[in-house]
Amino acid sequence: GNSVTQMEGPVTLSEEAFLTINCTYTATGYPSLFWYVQYPGEGLQLLLKATKADDKGSNKGFEATYRKETTSFHLEKGSVQVSDSAVYFCALRGDTGRRALTFGSGTRLQVQP
Amino acid sequence: EAGVAQSPRYKIIEKRQSVAFWCNPISGHATLYWYQQILGQGPKLLIQFQNNGVVDDSQLPKDRFSAERLKGVDSTLKIQPAKLEDSAVYLCASSLGRGTGVSETQYFGPGTRLLVL
Numbered sequence: 001g002n003s004v005t006q007m008e009g010p011v012t013l014s015e016e017a018f019l020t021i022n023c024t025y026t027a028t029g030y031p032s033l034f035w036y037v038q039y040p041g042e043g044l045q046l047l048l049k050a051t052k053a054d055d056k057g058s059n060k061g062f063e064a065t066y067r068k069e070t071t072s073f074h075l076e077k078g079s080v081q082v083s084d085s086a087v088y089f090c091a092l093r094g095d096t097g098r099r100a101l102t103f104g105s106g107t108r109l110q111v112q113p
Numbered sequence: 114e115a116g117v118a119q120s121p122r123y124k125i126i127e128k129r130q131s132v133a134f135w136c137n138p139i140s141g142h143a144t145l146y147w148y149q150q151i152l153g154q155g156p157k158l159l160i161q162f163q164n165n166g167v168v169d170d171s172q173l174p175k176d177r178f179s180a181e182r183l184k185g186v187d188s189t190l191k192i193q194p195a196k197l198e199d200s201a202v203y204l205c206a207s208s209l210g211r212g213t214g215v216s217e218t219q220y221f222g223p224g225t226r227l228l229v230l
Binding site for chain 1: 117144146148153154155156157158161168169204206208210217218219220221222223224
């Protein structure tokens, strides 16, 4: 079945540091890949997505590239802010059958001023 | 555009009691999902509806969980009787559900946080 593996947190960074959160997946076919973010006390929000190999999703300074050869979708940001502190979830949606998302376990990011 | 609405936001019950959660999806969204998010884990699908029909309930503990989506709009998820391990956040999400586009975005509600004592 489909699965998503994320690096464990928490990840603690200073403001303006470079961020990478690793995500790898297992799926048959050509899934779509997503990053969702959950700010404290709020619901899940879509951060970015990519639907085919080599696509780059981007939003709010975050980027992730769909790498089929390494089955990865790592999240990056060049300069994090305190307001980026949240839990980040990598997810996939298969290209057949279920449309529901399969999520990773989440990575908590803490950015210190 | 209004988002996905859920109620209540919080619920505390004792084990063996029953509880119900309500979800109203974004207007016009045909597909509705219920996910369970246990503390420290990612959300896991419980059930998926397409209009008022069930598409996938393979991970729903049917001996105690039930869900319905009458008239293909809002939905109710029920637990009866609750167990301690049901303590979690219950998330409702919706998507347009037209065609087979794999990139279709799911929009999540704020969730209902359940604590079973």
